[in-house]
Amino acid sequence: MSDSCSKKSLTQLIDRCRAGGMRRTQALESVLTLLLDSDRPMTAGEIAEAPALKGHCDPATVYRLLVRLEEHGILRRLGLRDRAAYYTIRHAHTHDDYIVCTKCGSIEELEMECPVEALEAEIARKSGFTQLDHELEFFGVCPECAASASE
Amino acid sequence: MSDSCSKKSLTQLIDRCRAGGMRRTQALESVLTLLLDSDRPMTAGEIAEAPALKGHCDPATVYRLLVRLEEHGILRRLGLRDRAAYYTIRHAHTHDDYIVCTKCGSIEELEMECPVEALEAEIARKSGFTQLDHELEFFGVCPECAASASE
DNA sequence: GTAATTGCAAATCATTTGCTTCGTA
DNA sequence: TACGAAGCAAATGATTTGCAATTAC
Secondary structure, eight states, X not given: OOOHHHHHHHHHHHHHHHXXXXXXXXXXXXXXXXXXXOSSOEEHHXXXXXXXXXXXXXXXXXXXXXXXXXXXXXXXXXOTTSSSOEEEEOOSSOOOOEEEETXXXXXXXXXXXXXXXXXXXXXXXXXXXXXXXXXXXXXXXXHHHHHHHOO | OOOHHHHHHHHHHHHHHHHTTOOOOHHHHHHXXXXXXXXXXXXXXXXXXXXXXXXXXXXXXXHXXXXXXXXXXXXXXXXXXXXXXXXXXXXXSOOOOEEEETTTOOEEXXXXXXXXXXXXXXXXXXXXXXXXXXXXXXXXEOHHHHHHHOO
16 A cells, blocks of 8 residues: 555654654554555544554544644644545645535545635734634535536 | 514514524524524533523524524534534625634634635536535734733 | 424534553564 | 553434314415
């Protein structure tokens, strides 16, 4: 599953976890590998149920791990209008925005630079808030669902 | 609580509900009045627990009503990184974006025109998605929390 | 009168927490 | 060996659902 690129990233991520005081455990490696190989955010439940994790480590462990990884800045947590929390690897200087199909739930990463990034400084000034961060998601009907609806 | 302006809006909203086939019930009026008078999105739980509703109608009724009102386009549902769903009245041609304090949870409406609105057409073209809509939220530390943290 | 709503209780879903045992550093 | 993690079970919080009793139109 993991190509050499994600293996390298995995090592780097684990180093960052270790630097933050976390221990190198099987669950940690599995969760990070899974998310590195996923091209979209996954819910905590999906992660815990994934073949690579299911049966090997307890759901509670996965949930605890995800929380800790987010606190350490390794993961980003998203809302996506779902009851469940979504997680994805947090990348260095950028972050991705997503478009979600309201019919089938498919999630696609948007191939564009985030149009809001540039506004953060201004928002911070106007609002007085610090340590700004943001979340932007688009929702709509994907081409496949639009096609099947009109059949 | 309701000034004449929100009374007028209430009538208009109820008319839209009626037009959509909903019946004019006590719960409907109470929920709409509450949200019209609120200057920020509220969680379903907050709405059900509000003095105007608590004891007068069942939480299950409130939850069902909120879902139906969203389906009818009367309310907008937001995620806000919370486990709970937030609801707010959906206004005609614009929508608001919010900034949320990650320490105390306070929510403020942003006084600016949404910078993403203009991009929807382009996103729609690039992605092939239709009926686009979006959600944009900023998160950070509000001035009050920043002050109390440095004390 | 009748179909849409409500109330109440029970069920579900997505976590979260307590506590004992295990395993990495 | 010691303290951070994992396992397992029970507890929570936020809805959701089934169904009989109401009520708006």
